[in-house]
Structures are given as C-alpha cells and as structure tokens.
Amino acid sequence: MEPGSIALVTTIGERCRTCYTCVRECPAKAIRIADGQAQVIHERCIGCGNCVEVCSQDAKLVYDSVDAVERLLAGPDPVAAAVAPSFPADFPELGEDRFAGMLRAMGFDVVHEVGFGADLVAAATRAHLADHPGGHWVSTSCPAIVSYVEYYHPELTASLLPLVSPMVASAKVLHRLFGRDLKVVFIGPCIAKKGEAARQDGDGEVAAALTFRELRKLAARLDVDGRTAPPAAFDAPRAGLGAVFPLSRGLVQAAGMSEDLATGHVVSADGRQYFPEAIREFEAGDLDAELLDILCCNGCIMGAGMTTAEPMFRRRARISRYVKSRQREFDPGHWQIWVDRCADLDLARNFAPDDRRMREPSEPEIDQILARMGKLDHTDELNCRACGYETCRAHAVAIFKGMAESEMCLPYVIDRLRSTVDQLHESHQELASTQEQLMHSERLASMGQLAAGIAHEVNNPLGVVILYAHLLQRECGDNARLREELSLIADQADRCKSIVAGLLDFARQNKVELQPVAMGELIDGALRGCVMPANVALVVRHEDPGLQAPADAGQLGQVLINLVNNAVAALGDSPGARITITSAPQGSDRVAIAVADNGPGIAPDVLPRVFEPFFTTRRNGQGTGLGLAVSYGIVKMHRGDIAAVSNHDPGRGPTGTTFTITLPARNGNPPLPGGGPDGRNHDDPA
DSSP states (O other): OOTTOSOSEEEOGGGOOOOOHHHHHOTTOOEEEETTEEEEOTTTOOOOOHHHHHOTTOOEEEOOOHHHHHHHHHSSSOEEEEEOTTHHHHOTTSOHHHHHHHHHHHTOSEEEEHHHHHHHHHHHHHHHHHHSTTOOEEOOSOHHHHHHHHHHOGGGGGGBOOBOOHHHHHHHHHHHHHOTTOEEEEEESOSHHHHHHHOGGGTTOOSEEEEHHHHHHHHHHTTOOTTTSOOOOOOSSOOSGGGGTTSTTHHHHHTTOOOOTTTOSEEEEESTTTHHHHHHHHHHTOOOOSEEEEESSSSGGGOTTOOOOOOHHHHHHHHHHHHHHHHHHOOHHHHHHHHHHTTTSOOBOOOOOOOOOOOOOOHHHHHHHHHHTTOOSGGGOOOOOTTSSSSHHHHHHHHHTTSOOGGGOHHHHHHHHHHHHHHHHHHHHHHHHHHHHHHHHHHHHHHHHHHHHHHHHHHHHHHHHHHHHHHHHHHSTTOHHHHHHHHHHHHHHHHHHHHHHHHHHHHSOOOOOOEEEEHHHHHHHHHTTOOOOTTEEEEEEESSTTOEEEEOHHHHHHHHHHHHHHHHHHHTTOTTEEEEEEEEEETTTEEEEEEEEOSSOOOTTTGGGTTSTTOOOSOTTSOOSOHHHHHHHHHHHTTOEEEEEEEOOGGGSOOEEEEEEEEESSOSSOOOTTSSTTSOSSOOOO
C-alpha cells in the first residue's frame, strides 16, 4: 500500500461545529475549510492526531483497524502483539501480568515489548553517529515526523537517520524468532503508526496497527476483561532502557547519549508547538546539532490513541515507576545475549522526498486577498488567531491555496454582519415608511371617494341656501336684526361652500403635466401669491439658481403656498418670526425644497398626523384640515416625498418646523396613467 493511500483521520460532518480548533492544532495544515466544514486532506495528513485530541465534538474519525485485527486473530496464522512501552500509562488498572494475560486471552500467540526494538534502534543510532562524525541527523522513530519532513521539508530528507523505527525493529526480531508466517500487530498510542505499517517500504513487517483505544474496543468485542484474565508474562526478549522511549528524550537516554547544553551535539524537541520550528531551524543551519531528537507529541505517552485522561506528568510517573520495577528484575547479561543474537538484523531504511507543498503566493497576491477582507494595511491585521492561523497573512496564504475561506476571519465576519445589520435596519425603516405611506394612501383614497360623493350631494342645496339668503336680505328692508341673521346664514353657507370646494379639490381627478421647471422661478412665483405679515422675515436661498426638475408648476406652486401659509399661521404675531425657503440638489438624481419656520413647533404626538385629511390644530372655522393632505397627494404624483421634522421643546434647542419636498431630478418615471401613482384618477398619494 502506498504512503498516504489510507485516510488516517476523517471528519464526521454532522458533528463538526467549525470552531477551527483542528486547523489551529494541525502542524501540517492538512485541514481545509470548505462550505463551512473542516475536511482532513489525507494526502497532506501526517497522522499526528492533534485534531483528534482537541476536537471537543468528537467529530474526527480515526482509521479503524479493529476488524482487520479480528480477522487476523481468527485466521490460520499465528499473531503477535508488539506492545509499545507506553502501555503502563494507559492501563494503570492492570499490572504487567494482567495486561499480558488480557492479550493472550484475546488470542495473541506472542506478546512482545517493543521496548526491545527501541533498545536495538538506540544502539544503531549511537553506532551510526560514531560512523558519521560531523554529520547532522534527524531521528526517525516518530512516523509523523518522517512524513512531515518528506512532505514539507523534502530537501531535509537526506538528513533523516536511515534507521527503522522501534516498531519495525521489533517486527524483524519476531519474524526471526517465529518465522515469516507470524502476523505482527503493533499496539500503541500512535495514529501515525497505521500509516507506517501500510507503507510498502516497511517490507510488510507489520500487518496492522492498533491504538490503545482500539485495543479496549477489541477486548470488549471479544468479551475479554483484563482485570479477570489469567496472569501471563511477556515473551523474551524483554526491554532494557528502551522502555523509556515513550518519554521525551527517551532515545537519548536509551542510546547512552546526553543533551549537553554546552556542546549542543544533541538537541531534543517535541510537541506541536516546537517540532516545526526545530525542523525549520535545523534545515536553516541555525541548530548545529549532530542529532535532532524529535517527537511530534510531548512524548508518545501523549499520543492521540491513548484513552487515559491523566495529565502528562502523571503519565510520565507511571512509566518511570514501571521502568524502575523492571530494573530490579533486569538481567543485563541475559539482555545482552539477546542483543548480540539480533546484532545482524538489517535495521537500515531509506527515505525519499515526497514533496506535497503548494505554491506560495506572492506578496501582492497576499495583499489582494487581505484587501478583500478589509485589511488594507498592517494596522488592520489583528492576528487574533480566531481563524486557526497564527497570523492574518498565514490565513491569506491558506485562502490562496484553497485551504481556507475568508469567512473564517472573525473581525471580517463581524464587519460584514454589522454592515448587514445596518442594511437590514435601513430596509426595515424603508419598509416601515412605505407601509405608513401605503396606509396613508389608502386613507386618502377612501376619504377622496367619500369627499367626492358628499361634495356633489351638498353643493346644490348649499347653492339654494346662499341664493335665497341673499334674496331675503334685499327684501328685509330696514329690519336690522333680520338683515344680521340673514347675513350670518349667508356667511356660514359660504363657509360650507368653501369646505365643499376643498373637498372637491381634494377628490378631483387631477393629472400632472411634467415640464422642466427651474426651482428658483417656481419658488419666486409661488411667493408672489402669499401675503407676508410685517413681523415675518422671509429668507430664500438657492444653492443652484438654475436647478431644474420635471414638475407641474401650477400644482407644485399650490403645495408651496400651502406650506408658507401654514408657517405664517404657526408664527402668529410673535416678534423675530422667520421663514426660510431653500432649494438644493440632493445627491445626483434628486432635488430638495425646504420650508422652515422658527415657530413653536409641532408636538411629537401630533407630528405623525399632519398629512391626514381633515386633521387640523387650528381653532374651529380657521381651517379644513385638507391643505397638507392635498399637498401630500400632489408631491406623490410627482414621484416625490414630503416629510416634516419639528422641535416643540425649547429645552432641546431652537423650536420650529421644517417641511422638505424631494423630487426626481430627471423625468425617468412619469406618473402612471390616470394621474395618480397607483393608476387611480384622484389625488391619492399612494
């Protein structure tokens, strides 16, 4: 089986919550985020298992070898269990004898300590360094480190110590002792061992690799309980100092070397945080070390295939106690005999570069990706690591390589969310305004129909009343009282007729005839029809005197007259009264006319109702409440808007009211047929 042909780790999609923790903890950056899901790219995976360890949702699935091992145990060939020396840290509830007894009860014919293979590798390491003085080598006991160098530092492949791992060394020993028909199953804490066992260059020495977690699963399936299994012993040869291999610097101690800080001949590094940097510095020549003793985990006791939840130093203590107890029974002479018998085993191994690096983007390409996320300069690069990458630029590189998405950036998502919320708020306000306008339009339409009917029915009787009132006035002679009463009848009838005329004006079937109109001329013409009291100062400002808009000058002039007359009425005879009329462009496609006064203002509870038909704040007999409603309809027929803002509270600043009319600056949207913007033949502002 070729390297990388099995997916050591996959993601269970329905469990993945896309927290990016696995991205952050993957030293090979072999996890791609696509469509909001974390996907392990098995061609890039080195099998370190960090993603399995840190996933709080159990969303990472490890390649399962339980079925394959169960088939081996049920097959015709003998099967050996090659047990990693970290087992005392994961099975503290079982002693050495119970653990070995459990394996034999499960059907393993041979139970062997990989620690002896570690002894052989340690001796071969010491011999190789002696035979190659001045060389610079990287230890190769950790398969995840080997894959990391081959994939991502292929130029460093020639510096890999050309020796097999303790697992393969143990398998070679077992095949010498029990023949090639023996099927060797490695049992340990490491996921990457599965990939190593599958490699063709392992010469098929290891048939399968089980993690300690899988061992417990297999024991439960076979209904074997280690606590009640008959005690048994490990088969010879037993381990020496190779039993400390699962601890950091275990190789150094087993090989009888030391990590001398003064000479720096041996440098040890382990753990996701440190091994990538150690390899980079070793490749750059910054580490003048003869041997870089390196492990992917913080010792094999922290491998992802462990089941114990105990902290690291308690695990170390369990290994130390086990090694101490073994040393009391250790027979160096007997051990040396076994070492000598295996001295001619071929522990050499060759490594080949397998470059799986992706093209790195140029700085302009990185800057372009960062700019798309709103990071226009270095001050925008927060390097918060919420995306799973150390820096914003590293995230941009991953995006370029297709391994990440822009949406992984929390500040970027927050900015987009804030922008979306703002847009939704604006849309909500527009919808609320439109809804209010529609409701107002429906009210106006109903009132218009009602007003038209009433006006036509009332107008004729009113005409008769006025006619006969005037005739009676002529015939009453010198009767002053009768003349006065008839005059009152005529005046009130005239007032009713004025109201009816307003109703007809409100409900009449008008059409607007749009022609280019200069705003300055429109305002000046409307003001000629207004009588300004002596106490009122009139100020007119035109930002652009030649500003034009398509309009019906007659009807729009009526709107301005209504607004000015309302302002005059609001100001009364107060001194310092002022009305300001301004015209100005609004953006590139609209014009605005504002009529402002410094009067007492409109109360907040009254302001929303000012455009309602028949609503007025004036005393009886001083207004019909139709002027602003008619004005609203005329503006709407122009495809425009009219709005009022007012301050009624002197404590909040100067009081006053401003009505603003906005109109399209171009005749691109003429009114619908029939005059009204909804197609009705009336002043409906809908």
